[in-house]
Amino acid sequence: IFANYFGGLVLYADRNFKVGDWISSPDKAIEGQVEDIGWRATQIRTFDQKVCYVPNAVLSSIIVVNSSRMKNRCIKEMVGIRNTDAAVLDKITQEIRTMLHAHPGIDQRKLLLAHFTEFGPSSLKINxxxxxxxxxxxxxxxxxxxxxxxxxxxxxxxxxxxxxxxILRVPEL
Known part of the structure; x- marks a missing residue:
């Protein structure tokens, strides 16, 4: 009980998150919006609208990621084109980079990549x-x-x- 009260004091002092913030933890299966920070436990509403109560002793001793403090979101994707399209691969990556540089929703001050980075089993992969x-x-x-x-x-x-x-299916003999 004292650990939870002490944990609550730590949460109030550190102010790593506040009511309304979206938090998660890679250490525990915790993710959702903070609804209340009490002396004993913190109330979190999950994405599917369930309410979970996490003891403050737990929250004060695990890694907590506060997504509400993000300034940007990362678009990260690996796109594969056919192996037979190798002749136009360089042109495709250049045009994707040009499109990203011109896109009004992309932050031009941040990292921006579009490169052929990997051979897949049946594809040429663009990161x-x-x-x-x-x-x-x-x-x-x-x-x-x-x-x-x-x-x-x-x-x-x-x-x-x-x-x-x-997918290769070999018929049974």
């Missing part, structure tokens, strides 16, 4: 990495969707296609 200008979740998903659709257009305009995993 795409960029940050949105905002951390707002809905805006992030809208920007990410727009970028993904533009990437598909770039690939198709160059006569290439997305690679699909090849």
């Amino acid at each position: 795409i990495h960029a940050f949105t200008k905002t951390a707002d979740r809905e805006t992030y998903y809208n920007v990410q969707q727009d970028i993904f659709l533009k990437i598909i257009q770039i690939i198709e305009q160059n006569g290439a296609a997305l690679a699909f995993p090849l």
Whole structure:
């Protein structure tokens, strides 16, 4: 009991999160919006709207990630094109980089990548990495969707296609 009260004091003193913040922990299965910070426990509402009560002694002794303090969100994706499209791979990556540099939703001051980085079993993989200008979740998903659709257009305009995993089925004899 005393550990929870002491944990509550630590939480109030450190101010690592406040009511309304979205927090998570890689140490424990905790993720959600902080609804109340009490003396004994902190009330968190999960994404699926369940309420969980986490003892303050636990919260004061684990790693807590405060997503509400993010300034940007990261778009990180690996896109594979067919092995037969190697001739246009460099052009595709250049056009993706140009599109990212021109996109109004991408923060140009942050890391921005679009490079061929890996050979897949049936694909040539392009690593795409960029940050949105905002951390707002809905805006992030809208920007990410727009970028993904533009990437598909770039690939198709160059006569290439997305690679699909090849599944070989051998009939039983």
